[in-house]
Amino acid sequence: xxxxxxxxxxxxxxxxxxxxxxxxxxxxxxxxxxxxxxxxxxxxxxxxxxxxxxxxxxxxxxxxxxxxxxxxxxxxxxxxxxxxxxxxxxxxxxxxxxxxxxxxxxxxxxxxxxxxxxxxxxxxxxxxxxxxxxxxxxxxxxxxxxxxxxxxxxxxxxxxxxxxxxxxxxxxxxxxxxxxxxxxxxxxxxxxxxxxxxxxxxxxxxxxxxxxxxxxxxxxxxxxxxxxxxxxxxxxxxxxxxxxxxxxxxxxxxxxxxxxxxxxxxxxxxxxxxxxxxxxxxxxxxxxxxxxxxxxxxxxxxxxxxxxxxxxxxxxxxxxxxxxxxxxxxxxxxxxxxxxxxxxxxxxxxxxxxxxxxxxxxxxxxxxxxxxxxxxxxxxxxxxxxxxxxxxxxxxxxxxxxxxxxxxxxxxxxxxxxxxxxxxxxxxxxxxxxxxxxxxxxxxxxxxxxxxxxxxxxxxxxxxxxxxxxxxxxxxxxxxxxxxxxxxxxxxxxxxxxxxxxxxxxxxxxxxxxxxxxxxxxxxxxxxxxxxxxxxxxxxxxxxxxxxxxxxxxxxxxxxxxxxxxxxxxxxxxxxxxxxxxxxxxxxxxxxxxxxxxxxxxxxxxxxxxxxxxxxxxxxxxxxxxxxxxxxxxxxxxxxxxxxxxxxxxxxxxxxxxxxxxxxxxxxxxxxxxxxxxxxxxxxxxxxxxxxxxxxxxxxxxxxxxx
Numbered sequence: 001x002x003x004x005x006x007x008x009x010x011x012x013x014x015x016x017x018x019x020x021x022x023x024x025x026x027x028x029x030x031x032x033x034x035x036x037x038x039x040x041x042x043x044x045x046x047x048x049x050x051x052x053x054x055x056x057x058x059x060x061x062x063x064x065x066x067x068x069x070x071x072x073x074x075x076x077x078x079x080x081x082x083x084x085x086x087x088x089x090x091x092x093x094x095x096x097x098x099x100x101x102x103x104x105x106x107x108x109x110x111x112x113x114x115x116x117x118x119x120x121x122x123x124x125x126x127x128x129x130x131x132x133x134x135x136x137x138x139x140x141x142x143x144x145x146x147x148x149x150x151x152x153x154x155x156x157x158x159x160x161x162x163x164x165x166x167x168x169x170x171x172x173x174x175x176x177x178x179x180x181x182x183x184x185x186x187x188x189x190x191x192x193x194x195x196x197x198x199x200x201x202x203x204x205x206x207x208x209x210x211x212x213x214x215x216x217x218x219x220x221x222x223x224x225x226x227x228x229x230x231x232x233x234x235x236x237x238x239x240x241x242x243x244x245x246x247x248x249x250x251x252x253x254x255x256x257x258x259x260x261x262x263x264x265x266x267x268x269x270x271x272x273x274x275x276x277x278x279x280x281x282x283x284x285x286x287x288x289x290x291x292x293x294x295x296x297x298x299x300x301x302x303x304x305x306x307x308x309x310x311x312x313x314x315x316x317x318x319x320x321x322x323x324x325x326x327x328x329x330x331x332x333x334x335x336x337x338x339x340x341x342x343x344x345x346x347x348x349x350x351x352x353x354x355x356x357x358x359x360x361x362x363x364x365x366x367x368x369x370x371x372x373x374x375x376x377x378x379x380x381x382x383x384x385x386x387x388x389x390x391x392x393x394x395x396x397x398x399x400x401x402x403x404x405x406x407x408x409x410x411x412x413x414x415x416x417x418x419x420x421x422x423x424x425x426x427x428x429x430x431x432x433x434x435x436x437x438x439x440x441x442x443x444x445x446x447x448x449x450x451x452x453x454x455x456x457x458x459x460x461x462x463x464x465x466x467x468x469x470x471x472x473x474x475x476x477x478x479x480x481x482x483x484x485x486x487x488x489x490x491x492x493x494x495x496x497x498x499x500x501x502x503x504x505x506x507x508x509x510x511x512x513x514x515x516x517x518x519x520x521x522x523x524x525x526x527x528x529x530x531x532x533x534x535x536x537x538x539x540x541x542x543x544x545x546x547x548x549x550x551x552x553x554x555x556x557x558x559x560x561x562x563x564x565x566x567x568x569x570x571x572x573x574x575x576x577x578x579x580x581x582x583x584x585x586x587x588x589x590x591x592x593x594x595x596x597x598x599x600x601x602x603x604x605x606x607x608x609x610x611x612x613x614x615x616x617x618x619x620x621x622x623x624x625x626x627x628x629x630x631x632x633x634x635x636x637x638x639x640x641x642x643x644x645x646x647x648x649x650x651x652x653x654x655x656x657x658x659x660x661x662x663x664x665x666x667x668x669x670x671x672x673x674x675x676x677x678x679x680x681x682x683x684x685x686x687x688x689x690x691x692x693x694x695x696x697x698x699x700x701x702x703x704x705x706x707x
Contacts, residue, residue, distance in 0.1 A: 052067045052068065052069070052070075053067070053068060053070050053112070053220060053291075053294060054066065054067055054068075054110065054112070055068055055110060055203055055220055055222075056110060057186075057188070057199075057201050057222070058100075058186075058188075065110075066201060066222045066224070067222060068201065068203070068220045068221055068222030069220070069221055069222065069269070069272070069273075070218055070219060070220040070221075071218075071219055071276050071279075071281045071282070071287075072207070072216055072217070072218055072219075072281065072282040072286070072287050072290060072291075073216070073217045073218075073219060073276075073279045073280060073281060073282070074215060074216060074280045074281075074282055075215055075217055075279065075280060076206075076214075076215040076217065077183050077204065077205075077206035077208075077215070077217045079217075080204055080217040080219065080279070081185060081204055083278065083279070084187075084202070084204060084219070084275070085099075087275060088187065091271065093267060093268070093271055094268075094271060096189045096191065097187040097188065097189045097200070097202065098187065098188055098189070099185060099186070099187050100185065100186045100187075100188070101184075101185055102184045102185060102186045102203070103181055103182060103183045103184055103185075104181065104182065104184070105178065105179050105180065105181055105182070106172075106177075106178045106179070106180055106181075106182050106209075106210070107169070107172035107173060107178040107179065109182060109184075111166060112293075112294045113182070113207075113210060114166065114167070114172065114178060115165055115166055115293040115294065116207075116210050116211070116290070116291060116293045116294055117177070117209070117210040117211075118165040118166075118293070119165060119292065119293035120210060120211050120212045120290075120293075121177065121212060124175075124177050125164075125165050128164075128167060128171065128175065129161055129162055129163075129164050131171075132161050132164065132171075132494075133158060133161050133162065135490075136157075136161065136490045139486055139487060139490055140154050140157065140158070140487065142483065143483055143484070143486075143487045146480050146483055146528075147479075147480075147526065147527065147528025147529055147530075148479075148480050148483045148484045148487060148528075148529060149484070149487060149520070149529055149532075150520070150529055150530065150531065150532050152532055153518060153520065153529070153532045156518065156532075156534070157487070157491055157494070157495070157517070160491065160494040160495045160517075161491075161494045163494075164493055164494040165293065166493045167493055168492075168493055180209055182205065182206060182207075182209060182210070183205070183206040184203060184204065184205040184206070185203070185204050185205075186201070186202070186203045187201070187202040187203070188200070188201055188202075194228070195227065195228040195229075196226070196227050196228070197225075197226055198223060198224065198225050198226075198268070199223065199224045199226075200221075200222075200223045200268050201220075201221060201222045201223065202219070202220070202221045202272070203218075203219075203220040203221075204217060204218065204219050204220070205217065205218045205220070207290070211290050216282070216290065219275070219276070219279075221268075221269070221272040223268050223269055304586050304587060305587075306578070306579075306587035306588055306589050306590050307588070307589055307590070307628060308589075308590045308592065309589050309590065309591045309592065309623065309628065309629065309630060310592045310594075311591065311592060311593050311594060311621045311630055311633055312592065312593075312594035314621075314630040314632070314633040315633065316619075316633045316634075316635050317632055317633065317634050317635065318635050318637075319634050319635065319636065319637075319656075319670045319672060320637060320668075320670070321368075321636075321637065321656070321658060321668035321669055321670035321671070322366075322367045322368040322668060322669050322670075323666060323667070323668055324368070324370060324666070324667040324668060324669055325370060326666075328666075328667035329665065329666075329667065330356065331355045331356050331357050331359075332353060332355040332356075332643070332657075332667070334643065334659060335643060335692060340692065341353060341354045341355040341644075342354045342382060342383040342393075342644070342692070343383075343644040343645075343646050343655070343657055343690070344383050344384075344385055344391070344646055344688075344690060345385075345646045345647060345648050345649045345655070345687075345688045346360065346385070346389070346391075346409050346649060347389040347409070347410075347649045347682070348409065348649070349362075349363070349648055349649060349650055349653075350362045350363075350371075351646050351648070351655045352373050352374065352383070352391060352409070353373070353644070353657065354373075354374070354383055354393065357373075358372075358373035358374040358375075359371060359372060359373045360372070360373045360409075361655070361669055363653075363671050368669040368671065374391060374393070374405075374407040374414065375407075375412075375414070382394055382449075384449075384450070384451045384457075384506065385451070385687060386451045386453060386454070386508075387453050387454075387508045387682070387684065387685050387686075387687050388453070388454060389408065389409060389410060390406055390407070390408050390451075391406065391407045391408075391409065392404060392405070392406050392451055392457055393405050393407075394449060394459075397422075399422040400422040400423075400424070401418060401420060401421050401422050402418070402419045402420040402441060403416050403417060403418045403419060404416075404417045404419065404449075404457055404459075404468070405417070406456075415472070417468060417472070419440065419441065420440065420441035424438070424441040425437055425438070425441060426438075426440040426441060428440065428466065428474050428476075429474060430466075430474055430475075430476045432476065436461075436464055436476075439461045439462055439464060440461050440464065440466070442461055447512075447513065447514075448460055448461070448512075450506065450510055450511065450512055450524070451506075451508075451510065452467065452468075452469075452510040452524075452525075453508050453509075453510055453685055454470070455467075455468075455469050455470050455510075456468035456469050456470055456472075458510065458512065458524035458525070459524075460512050460522075460524065462481065463478050463479050463480075463481035463482075464476065464477075464478055465477045465478070465479055465512070465522070465524040465527055466524070467524050467525055475525070477524070477525075477526075477527040478527065479522055479527035479528070480527075484516070484529075488516040488517060491516075491517045495517040495518075496517070496537040497516060497517060497537070498515040498516060498517065498518070498519070498535050498536075498537065498539045505519075505540075505542065505543045505544070505545055505550070506689045507544065507545040507546060507685065507686065507689075508684075508685030508686060508687055509521065509531070509545065509685065510523070510524070510525075511523060511524075511530065511531060512524055515535055515539065518532055518533065518534055518535055518585070519532060519533040519534075519535045519540075519550075519582075520532045520533075533545070533550070533582040533583070534581070534582060534583060534584055534585030534586075535550060535580065535582070535585055536550075536552065536578070536580050536585055536587065538552055538553050538554070538578065539552050539553070540552035540580060541691070542602045542604070542689075542691050543580075543582065543604075543608070544604055544607065544608025544625070544689075545582065545608075546606075546607045546608050546686050547607055547608025547609065547625055547626070548581060548582050548583055548608075549579050549580065549581065549582060549588060549608060549625055550579070550580045550582050551577060551578075551579055551580075551602060551611065552577065552578055552580065553576075553577060553578065554576040554577055554578040554590050554591075575592070575593035575594060575595045575615055576590065576591070576592050576593070577590070577591045577593070577613070578590055578591070579591065579625070588628065589628055591613070591621075591623065593613065593615055593619075593621055595615035595616065595617055595619060600613060600614050600615060600616070600692075601613075601614050601642060601643075601644055601645045601690065601691065601692045602645075602690065602691050603645040603646050603647055603654070603688070603689070603690035603691070604625075604647065604688065604689055604690070605647040605651045605679075605680035605688055606647070606649075606651055606680050606681060606682040606683065606686045606687050606688050607680050607683070607686050608625055608680075609624070609625060609626050609651070609678065609680035610622060610623065610624060610625065610631065610647060610651070610654075610674065610678065610680055611623045611625050612645050612647070612654055614642040614645060614656075616641065617641070618635060618636035618637075618639075618640050618641050618642060618658070618661075619633060619634065619635055619636070620633075620634040620636070620642055620645065620654075620656060621633055621634075622634065622654065622672075624678060631675070631678070632672070634656070634670075634672060636656070636658045636668075636670070637658070637668065639660055639661050639662070639665075640658040640659065640660055640661065640668060641658065641659055641660075641661050642656055642657070642658055642659075643657050643658065643659045643692075644656075644657040644690070644692060645657070645690055646688060646690045647674075647680070647688040647690075648688070649681070649682045649687070649688060650679065650681045650682070651674065651679040651680035651681040651682065651688070652673065652674050652679040652681070653671050653672065653673055653674060654671075654672045654674065655669065655670070655671055656669070656670040656671075656672065657669055657670075658670060
């Protein structure tokens, strides 16, 4: 191990704040401002080192985790402790710290330390993973036999277990390796009043047993400054500034003259950085090697860096479109939380839009003509189309009865299939329990029902699966959801759970798609999983199985009242998306739109060659997914926003329904011609697809739920 005396220091803090849509104010009583300390490394090795470490902190006013700066010292713990305490006594600016012995078994410390320890003791990892494989073998066999997992999934799951390096409490408690006592001391200081105060934290820890080498001691420090403001009537708001990113070796101090920083907090962090000058701090390379497991996270995966597609540099094309009849303002009002409508492509090249009345829109030269559409169509919450051209919709009558409706654009004929009566009880001609009858009538969401190619439709209500064939006959099956949950529980330490359980990929396969540790498609006619895909932790909400890509968020989405809170991912969403390879789960592209998004539409061509996304300002972005490159950036007429998009059945046009942003305004239909050679026509089971969503619904439903 190479030892160097390095001079780490703390550069200036950058502060971030939440942006909001003009229509909303998310924080009415409190504003939480996060500040982070950025440490610009002067070498590639430094840049790739872990950025921070989260440790548990305890105090009179705060119990939780804090992000802190750290450095590793190649000295025995006792020597580092003596040097630190000497400095705390001698330095006036470091007076007032109280010491606490936090030594404990490894299994009782933050999970990241066990990750680090296992990564440096592969023999322990191999032995434990073999035990887990043997323990889960019977469960996987039963699940495969019952059709709850596929053979491909079993292979994927067993490979993940073989690489597992995080373990549950029972496993760690029964293993001597995790029972070894790790020496750690904590020092805390509280300064200020009840409404303005600093909390300063220092921790030192003997990490030699974890790394399998001696001597190595970790020194960690973090600080916060908090101001509490009385808003009256018992309401308070708090502003907290935190300093605590990693002071890597070979850094320059550029905090001097930064007037934004709270002086006491800034002074404490500078003094702690100077402490490192007196100690033999490990080099960038050794630090990175020692804590690599921490930087990889719980599941030890080094994520590939995808290519970035920056749509902000793509030339903008202004589009005009045709004015639609004035009553469109009432027939298809702005989609909101209680009412929505859909638009999809038809085989004859036109598009169908639902609403209080449905209409077909046909292009006649440079103009768009509106024709009558699907007769007797109530407001539906979703429209889907069979590869043969039959349109299906799910809706609710004025008195609350739920139904499915089919319509053939070619013949003009259709049928209605009632599912529930106005009392929310099933009217299906099936022998069902009262519980099953009640759950059958829960609200339908887009991921709850699918078109069965050449047959009818199928929908799910929890574990209950219902299918309607072309003869109008209903069938009911129950799939073993409980056994799938058992499999999922066995993988919690080996594979990340997908953030959103709903995967809205419609490719004409007639499968009900769900996700836990990967994505899996259930055949409703057999109640068995017949296909699976690899999905990222962040989840996907759209995609193309034919083109092997999934579309989702570029980072984990979290709610305001959840913890941990990420200041980077806020509503409105900053318009950064990720395209994922469905075979491997690895990222393919990161797409930057350059716009904030409160809700948007996505659409793809039949085989997934083209993808369109719109933002909240009247811009539509078109990507060539085959080439991984921007195709166009379309700007709507002034003051118009996009309510719906759909690629034509022939794949040669993109239809955009635009609404004037005023509360009551005009409507336009824009038809944009796809460049020659890039059309993607429907064929076989592959048809165009589109989706509207808003982020509030995604947050609250754990998946998309109102489109």
